[in-house]
Amino acid sequence: MENISLLLSQALAPYQANLGPAGPHGERLVSLKDAAGVVVTERVFGAGELCDKRQLRDVVDGLRRDLMVAEGRIEPSVIAAMRHAALSRPFISSPAFV
Template sequence: MERVCSLLNDALTPYLTALGAVDASGNRQLTLYDPRGAVTLQRQVAARQLVDQHLLVDLVDGLHRDLQIAEGRLQPCVIAALQHQRHDQGTFA
C-alpha cells in the first residue's frame, strides 16, 4: 500500500493522501489534505480500485474532478452538461 500512497501523492500534488485501515467490507477511507493539512476530500474506495491500474487511473481522474469542484473551479452542472453533450454526439439519427 505504500506504493499506492506514493502514486496517489504524486498524482494529486499538492494534496497529500492517507489511506485508512481496511473495513469489514474490504474498503478503505481515502482522505486528501490540502497543503495546510486541512481535510479536502474523503472517499470510501474498494480494495480493487487500489490494485487494478485501470481502476486506479479512474479513481485519480474522479478525484481530480472532485478537487476542481471543491476548489470552485468546476460546477457539477457543467460536468452533467459535458456528459450529456458527449452522449448526444455519440448517437446517430
C-alpha cells in the same frame, strides 16, 4: 497500500493522500489534505479500484474532478451536463467501415 498512498500523493501533488483502514469489504476511505493539513475531499473506493493500475487511473481522474469542484474551478452541474451529453450522443458509424 503504502505504495498506493504514495502514488496518489505524487499524482495529486501538492495534496497529500491518506488511505483509511480497510472496511468489511476491503473498501478504503481516501482523504486528500492540502499543505495546511485540511481535508479537501474524501471518497470511498473499493479494494479492486486501488489495486488495479487501470482502475487506479480512474480513481486519480475522479479525485482530480473532486479537487476542481472543491477549489471552485468547475461546478458539479457542469460535470453532470458533460456526462449527459456524452451519453445522449448517437453513435454514428463511418461510411468507410460499413
